[in-house]
Amino acid sequence: MTSQEIFQEIQKKKSFLCVGLDTDLSRIPKHLLEEEDPIFAFNKQIIDATKDLCIAYKPNIAFYEAEGVKGWQSLQKTLDYIPTEIFTIADAKRGDIGNTTKKYADAFFKHMDFDSITVAPYMGVDSVSPFLEYEGKWSILLALTSNQGSYDFQRLESNGQALYKSVIETSSEWGSKDQIMYVVGATRAEDLAEIRKIIPDHFLLVPGVGAQGGSLEEVVKHGMNSKCGLIVNSSRGIIYADDSQDFAAASREKAKLLQTQMASYL
């Protein structure tokens, strides 16, 4: 999927919402636990209820991996169920030396056919390049995350700038803006303005709106560009809106609220 195609989908749906499928057996409505595949049963209803409101789905792989072989089966079924025009993100934060990253790329791009994967950049260029060799696929690099621990290393100053800026500056040379996006947390939206000075045109995946406290208005103010350039993720705020039989309707409402707000910015 090209950046132009993503932008078209954004214009069509008047939305730049990504729904995070962090599906946790201990948090989904109890009645679903009787299903043969509770994780997929949950995801299926969430997807049915939100697919006209969002332009991306982002399963966080940890939640599936935690369920072992069954979890991977649920993940594959979920991926197959997502309409093809919707961008899919394997939130896996993988990264290893070259010959090993090649295997992760095969896992998520060949074996599973995700459109993109989140990647941990600490190991440098050869830990990312095997992902970039897949045509039409995206690597979404961790730049500035939304958690408290992002202050430990990502903001360390080096050569007069924070490490996360060096990561962006250096890695943006590794591929085109049709191959690379960046994860930028929304907890301090003014950082987005700084990042836009380095990469005005790249898409940014912004987590942390909602459960983690970020403001959509601030994100748009500092991060939006002429082709939107933003994919804003909400996970828990949408999928765990309610734990009754009607959970999917409640999730739709939460997604609709965000989409309506997004439409006003587009």
Added chain:
Amino acid sequence: MTSQEIFQEIQKKKSFLCVGLDTDLSRIPKHLLEEEDPIFAFNKQIIDATKDLCIAYKPNIAFYEAEGVKGWQSLQKTLDYIPTEIFTIADAKRGDIGNTTKKYADAFFKHMDFDSITVAPYMGVDSVSPFLEYEGKWSILLALTSNQGSYDFQRLESNGQALYKSVIETSSEWGSKDQIMYVVGATRAEDLAEIRKIIPDHFLLVPGVGAQGGSLEEVVKHGMNSKCGLIVNSSRGIIYADDSQDFAAASREKAKLLQTQMASYL
């Protein structure tokens, strides 16, 4: 497993060798492809041939993940087959925000019962702490890796020292030396001397000896402490020594060579 128990195993076997189980269907002997589970068939013979010579096994999870559900089954069977006194390392390089890392910890420590996992530290303390909450389990943090890309960010100077040193200094406060080890590549062994100034007592997992060009002698000279403090990994150099019916005997020879050299340093 405590550091004392690991040291006892090192003394007993006169070895600090870790065998990396980077088992790749495209590289294992062709005759094994007829087996029902070729990956496990390969690993089983490698383990049988090397278990008296090494003190740890390190499956790199990418190679299993790349085979989908079948790969995870091979991984579980491999883990079950490794004798309990041998330290097991899930080389997964995971790391995410707290509630998500908790799921990775469950996957590798509860669902699968590995003794340790390799962890990417870029996201900071809360991306690691859920691993540390498992008693008797280890987190092995990426500090300085052995690949070319390690020069991109790990060696950036900040506050007068390289980033990897800041990572070690800061993260060594997050848990005890019975919980945390560090990955330190062997390609520039003099870096080990620098690292030993910061953490004289921690165990270091050292990849890059063999296929990646590191020298065991140099690693020992700069990295060994009074309780050994080293686990040296070799993957491709051992497991792909030969691709005939007798591959396991060839692997044993390669492992024996390293173990004999190690015995002379202990």
